[in-house]
Amino acid sequence: MTKSLPFSQAIREWMDVFMHRSMRGWHLFAKSTGLSLPQFSILMQLHHKGACGMSAISERFEITPAAASQLVDKLVQSGFIKRDEDPHDRRAKLLNLTDKGRTLIQQGIEERYRWVEELEEKLTAEERAQVIEALNIMTRAAQEVETGTQADK
């Protein structure tokens, strides 16, 4: 490796700050809602990836199907998730956020952003433009990585 040290260094510094910040932030927010972090993570997962079955949850979080079922059940009873039957496979369930769940996540994201808004205030217009462009680049790259799009190296 070591093909571009500045990149590594820059992103490491940023990640160090940002990861610590966001981890702490989510933890405190989840707590303030009365949800545990695992419960909250499931909502995040649904927000991020959309509807899925029980098995997807258990695989994604590396827990047993039993654990996933119990966790989801609490979220269903709290009204954050709905658990419908999959029309194509009557064994399977289709999990999705309810409006209440969607609202909650949105609220959480809102709160997380407040820090970034503070951050924005520290920047000049020019800096902002640079950052925007870089973020768009990164977001696109992240999606490529996520979806397995090959950009041939």
Place this chain on the structure above:
Amino acid sequence: MTKSLPFSQAIREWMDVFMHRSMRGWHLFAKSTGLSLPQFSILMQLHHKGACGMSAISERFEITPAAASQLVDKLVQSGFIKRDEDPHDRRAKLLNLTDKGRTLIQQGIEERYRWVEELEEKLTAEERAQVIEALNIMTRAAQEVETGTQADK
């Protein structure tokens, strides 16, 4: 495209992807080490902010001093943290990472970072340069926000 995207929207998209990714990643890593997420978070805290007392932990994570004490105790017994007496106040303790603790966190960062390396491979040299610059800007701004430095725009 999307060059007219406001700052907040660009960063929201990025955060949406990145936060979800890093949250999940830390959770799985912590789990793989046998540490709980709260325990792990304390190590992160020490890594990020340096030595501190018991009360700082309890305030930072919004838990009672009792909970902090118990949590820290486990980390001490596992050898990730050392708990010394504060020379200036014999009631207080000074918590700090041991080498073992420091190594663990470094390992975690390393693993988190692998995703970013994949990301880097999706970028052209020019894009990398842009991203580096933006990250430096953000890191600086984050530190200003953290320390309360006034940039006075």
Place this chain on the structure above:
DNA sequence: GTATAAAGTTAAGCCCGCTTAACTAAAAAG
């Protein structure tokens, strides 16, 4: 010098997440 406040610790008890194990029900395979 006594009273009060502050920093941590310890113990009891609760809730929660997770696992294993035993189960139901539906789909796929033969």
Place this chain on the structure above:
DNA sequence: CTTTTTAGTTAAGCGGGCTTAACTTTATAC
């Protein structure tokens, strides 16, 4: 049609995090 595999649920039990409450020890205030 029977067998096996797949999706999910339920119950018992363990361990962890957190809280309250009672305590020890050291610093600070009067």
